[in-house]
Amino acid sequence: MRRLLLLALVAAAALVVAVIVGPVSLAPGRVLDAALGDAGATATTIVRGIRLPRAVLAALVGAALSLSGASFQALLRNPLAEPYILGVSGGAAVGAVTSIVLGWTAAGGWVLPLAAFAGATAAIAVVLRIAAAGGMGLDTRVLLLAGVVAGAFFNAVIFFLLTFAEAETFRSAVFWMMGGLSGADWDAVVVVAVGLVPAALLLMGLARSLNLLAVGEETALFLGTRVELAKWVVYLTASFLVAAAVSVSGAIGFVGLIVPHAIRLLWGSDHRFLLPASLLLGAAFLPLADTLARTAAAPSEIPVGVITALVGVPVFVLLLVRRPPGPRRGMGRTEGP
């Protein structure tokens, strides 16, 4: 409990840093005034209209990706699983790129996220249809395979579409696919928040089932889990959570893989702790990464996915090699006798 409190404080601090630091330098006092509406119009616009929604959205997206990453890793019994492994981001990208290439995005800012979400939903439906085709319930090995091949197919579709795109269209499509939070506004914040709260409650309520599923489906059954129901709920909840995040921010990589494993390395794999802890660490990590993305090469912006990998991977490797010696937290998969 104390660890979660600590992580919540870290997340809150990250949010404050993300609001204070930016390409336009504002003193912390002015930022506070602007947030309360007591500063000049420019400062108020920068803080209330740009930085605050962007920081909050980064926190929500980071939380959503980390939470779904941790859930997928348990569901698929695969430490390498990440939020996009089942083709959700590929489907979202097909939707987004289609809307860009066909020029629908001119109709309004809401078109692109909506097209992305539609694409993600279609991807979930397709993958599920393939995985459940065997008839004997949801086989997670087939699910993994179906997700990966569907993702490959979506990639091909995207490159096919882009072959015929104008240079400018091509550029905006590629930027969307790299992921970023520059499109942040309060509408996006509301969309992700509305998805995140029930999804987080649902997944955390299934934390024990995830502990058991990570050991084995039969074990989970014999310890009282309604295995098929749990798998469906986890899959659909985590997938739609990813769909919501991807729709507003593109496919930001590494967060959903690294954050849960960092928690595992530090404090173990009990999902009752791992899920809320991943959520909070994700909510701290992405705003900080995005702050770097905005400021490191100002006035241009580095794609935040580049930062999450450039910063996140070394930090993760450090945790991995400096993990305490001895058997307490031996990593890796071990087969039973």
Add this chain to the structure above:
Amino acid sequence: MTSPLLAASGLRFRYPGAARPAVDEVDLSVPEGALVGVIGPNGSGKSTLVRLLLGALEPDRGEIRLLGRRLSSWRRRELARRVGVVPQNESVTFPVSVREFVAMGRYPHLGPWRTEGPEDRDAVERALARCDVEDLAGRAFATLSGGERQLARVARALAQEPDLLALDEPTVSLDVRHEMEIYELLRELVAGGTTVLLVTHNLNAAARYADRLLLLHGGRARAEGTPAEVLTRETVEEVYGWPVRVVPHPGPGPDEGAPQVVALAGGDGGHAPSEGERDR
């Protein structure tokens, strides 16, 4: 005589696409406080039968009753408070300590948002002590040896505080000492009132520790009764297709005189050697 803890009659189950049923017209009765062994050659339907009895598979035909109630009417969580299982195949994907692993046995006793209370922690400690793995409680499950893992699995099932403990091949690939530790533990548990259902390839261990045996052959019950009734030379040779002798366990020990199956060398697998051949 009281009604059995677990009773099955006329069970039949065929896997989709299979030519013949994996389990066919099998009856089984597990009396309270007994150790019942299910034995049989590879592919004889042992594991399928146990999956049916534990509600992991639905029988095509037949009826299973646990504590007098139809198995299909039990909710999974209710069932997991009564029946503890040590399954055959498990792998741990993420690092988990032995204590955390054993504490999973308490999940069926908790609601989704309720955390462990003192009685749950006591049950976990008792289970760890019972299986003699308290010293390993802080270790990562992945770092245990095969024998230690199996003891931890039994401890997890005991943490469920079940009326019935079911084990599927609990001693495969264990050395003699760990194997005997598991069987002695089962004997103690039965003496303490737990009912045990054991599936095993190990005919001799089954003969020494089980009160009753069910011998499956091709999905059907070939013999049922006490070890001495089931493990006769004639039956074993017919079912396994290999020449054997059945001799009494030399002792000393509580199971002195239990029938022990000794497979003969030099057989061709199809026929038992004649008396003359044996005497040479």
